[in-house]
Amino acid sequence: MPSADHALAVLLPDAVRLGLVPALGEELQARGFFPVACRSLQLDEEHLSTLYAGTRSKTSESGRQYGVLLTARLAAMDSSLAVVLGRRDGRDASRTLHDAKGASVPFERAPGTLRWLSRVSGRCLSLLHTPDDFAEARRDIAALFAPMGIDEVVAMDRRPSWREIADLRAYVPPGDESSRHSAVVTAILRLSVALTVDTAQSVGLGFPEVAALARDFLADAPATDPFDEAKRFACFCDQARERATAGYSPRPSPGSFGHLLTALVDPRCHSLRLGFELVRAMESAGFRLTDFEQQRLLTSLAFHQSEYLKERLP
CATH class of the missing domain: 3.30.70.141 (Nucleoside diphosphate kinase-like domain)
Structure with missing residues (x-):
């Protein structure tokens, strides 16, 4: 007791x-x-x-x-x-x-x-x-x-x-020198930490490796060339996806933080619809996003899989 x-x-x-x-x-x-x-x-x-x-x-x-x-x-x-x-x-x-x-x-x-x-x-x-x-x-x-x-x-x-407690409310870097993908990576950081330690979200599996990858991505300077930066983000997603999906059996329920995390680390799932679903889920669970953060996040998820990028990335 x-x-x-x-x-x-x-x-x-x-x-x-x-x-x-x-x-x-x-x-x-x-x-x-x-x-x-x-x-x-x-x-x-x-x-x-x-x-x-x-x-x-x-x-x-x-x-x-x-x-x-x-x-x-x-x-x-x-x-x-x-x-x-x-x-x-x-x-x-x-x-x-x-x-x-x-x-x-x-x-x-x-x-x-x-x-x-x-x-x-x-x-x-x-x-x-x-x-x-x-x-x-x-x-x-x-x-x-x-x-x-x-x-x-x-x-x-x-x-x-x-x-980890601080990262439950990690902020999207406000500077214009941050990566265009920083809003998505910050969301991945917050979700992975929440699934590890937040009593309302934790599934008992723990995603510290995903959180560590996200911290490293945000700490490193973005590539000057936008295509190189897109490749850096794709590499991050590959590594994070391997770690985020390893512990889930059965699949996480739709709309849960686990479901959203596995979608965020797979650029093939990125869409404006996913962005709105993510914003609603985070806000309703007490994970606030400023208007600036929401706009950065929605824009990144809506346009990452554009035809322009598909033609140039593997």
């Missing part, structure tokens, strides 16, 4: 968009916390009413007046990452984590606290949410990881790395 050795951290969209998930992970690890389970989700009104029940964090008049509105806007910005943490020192892990988080008021931020990592943190731009104690953590985990409760979540014991 889980005990007070477990806590919950909800990494909010400001932490995700600022790229602070790895840094928060390092700070938490230094304090003896390790991730046990995680999931990506879009916080909705019901989630927020549970997480922020009562007025404990709204001690100022402005907080009571604007807090609900601005917190809802923060949650709507992007995906949040819910992480169940373990800690073995005999103390209430939730209380220890809550104290380590630090004050939300910018003027009260202190060095060594988690919120010190961001100069822009404030009441409704505060990097992470943590329950006050284990009773609240149990309640919040039941809300965020439904239909599983804390007992089932902890029993899964996925032990994701902080890199």
Whole structure:
């Protein structure tokens, strides 16, 4: 049975968009916390009413007046990452984590606290949410990881790395020097990590090799010649397809992340229809895509298999 050795951290969209998930992970690890389970989700009104029940964090008049509105806007910005943490020192892990988080008021931020990592943190731009104690953590985990409760979540014991947690919300590189295929590869990265560690998507097989290939592709500079870059992408797909399809028996169900992953790593399946199916599935599962990311993804999937390329690629 889980005990007070477990806590919950909800990494909010400001932490995700600022790229602070790895840094928060390092700070938490230094304090003896390790991730046990995680999931990506879009916080909705019901989630927020549970997480922020009562007025404990709204001690100022402005907080009571604007807090609900601005917190809802923060949650709507992007995906949040819910992480169940373990800690073995005999103390209430939730209380220890809550104290380590630090004050939300910018003027009260202190060095060594988690919120010190961001100069822009404030009441409704505060990097992470943590329950006050284990009773609240149990309640919040039941809300965020439904239909599983804390007992089932902890029993899964996925032990994701902080890199994997961050990659649940990997972003399409915004620069004009990134590969034209980066939107598809970023989606492959997110799906492969989700199938490995996300409690709502994981099939217990694990696709770390696909994720590693995607990270390498995104880290390398794209080829200058567009045909050479298309060949590089085709080579990546060949390697990823071999690894993504090896563990599936029977075939993944249509519309599932596994089905979408096996389609994405096979350029013969690329189409605008696949793109819209992918966007719907990711968004409904709490894996947000910005309008920019959606457009890049849809464009790449619609035109990769054009006659122009078919004539020039093997």
